Amino acid sequence: MHEGELPLALTMGDPAGIGPEITAGAWRAIRHGAGHFAVIGDAQAIGQYDVPVREIDTIAQAAGVFADAVPVLPVSLPVPPTPGQPDSRNAGAITASIARAVELARTGQAAAVVTCPISKIVLKNAGFPYPGHTEYLAALCDVSGAEVMMLACPELRVVPVTIHVSLRRALDELDTAGIIAATRTTHAALRRDFGIASPRIAIAGLNPHAGESGSMGTEEQTVIAPALEALRADGMDISGPWPPDTMFTPAARARYDVAMCMYHDQALIPLKTIDMTQGVNITLGLPIIRTSPDHGTAFDIAGRGVADPSSLVAALRMAMQMAEHRNRS
Incomplete structure (x- = not known):
């Protein structure tokens, strides 16, 4: 059934979270x-x-x-995991x-990388220098700064x-060049x-009512509009800036294939509200395909047998579909 297909490389995430269960x-x-997939992790944690x-x-x-069984490429854990009780001594195994997984994908042994959730604070306490998965994956692929979530x-x-980054820092960092680069990658x-074949891309405004012609902020005119002009000059189907409070209604969503948002929560709140169960996190701008479930480690329910694997299933299936499209292109 799987002969000739490349497997997905599934990372273990934090073994004290719901990763093994999902x-x-x-x-x-x-x-x-x-x-099909192979897990890079601890067999005992999954087998329980x-x-x-x-x-x-x-x-x-x-x-x-x-x-017949979950295939596992074993990674040794310094400390046996206890569900719900993360231990930074396992951070090295988590990042390994x-x-x-990235190495397997980059060398053509895996079709894509799918990652189980990690805890940023657990890794940070062990000296992990990256804000999250996205930035670490970019570094592993030697494309830091090119990653798009x-x-x-x-x-x-x-x-x-x-x-x-914090909302205050996001406002300071947002610029025309960043909007252009992220949109081109997308x-x-x-x-x-x-x-x-012809993506329709909606660009969100930053301020209430997309600035209301400058009366509620001028970033739409000074930062976002120049980006729209450059992207349209590239021949892209670009619309906006859209008022952020109305661009996620069913009627509005039918008019575009992706919404480019100016900061983290502007993007993630509507997505998770509409369908967190089937939500998938994808890292664009890498030489490999990477997807992930759109939720965290859920330490509070780890080990209880109640974790929903739907988002991980969606991430695995999306990785397979993306790999098929990429192979055809």
């Missing part, structure tokens, strides 16, 4: 369907959720294992899992131009990885 749930959901687990030596062996569900795609990804 990994087990995702395997149950897709084991008899198209595609009543699924068969088999350690493998190479990711190529995952195809022959997947129908991500690095190994997209969140997607069946009814909406959003891209925040500024990402993991446009290219929609064509290559999503199969959209």
Whole structure:
């Protein structure tokens, strides 16, 4: 069933979170369907959720294992994980899992990287120098500064131009060049990885009512409008700046393929409100495909057997679809 297909490389995330549980749930959901994955992590952490687990030596062996057990490329944990009790002593293993997955994708052994949730504070306490997954993946791929974060569900795609910084800092960092760069990267990804030949891109305003002709802020005129002109000169189908409070209604969403937002919450609040269960985090601008569930480690429910694997399943399936589109292009 999986012969000839490249596997997805699934990282373990924080082993004290819900990563092991949703990994087990995702395997149950897709084991008899198209595609397969190998986990880079701790076999025992996954096996406690009543699924068969088999350690493998190479990711190529995952195809022959997947129908019967979760294939695991083992990563040694310094401290046995306790659900709900994260331990920074495992930070090195968590980041090693991500690095190994990226290596497998960059060398053509994996079709894509799918990442389980990490805890930024757990890694930060261990000296991890990156704000989150997105920036670390860019560094591993030698494209720091080119990374763009997209969140997607069946009814909406959003891209925040500024990402993991405070709102005050985001306002200081937002500039015309950043909007142009993020939009160009998004446009290219929609064509290559999503199969959209002529993407329709909506640009959000920054201020209430998109500035109301300057009476509620002038960034739409001084920062955003020049970006729109440059992008239209590239031949892109660009609209905006849209008033942020009305651009996410069903009627508005039907008019574009992606919304470019000016800061983190402007993008993520509508996406998570519309469909957090099927939400997927995607890193654009990398030489590899990377997706992730659109939720965190959920330490508060880890180990209780109640974690919903739907977002991870959606991330795995989206990675498969993106890989298919990229192979055709």
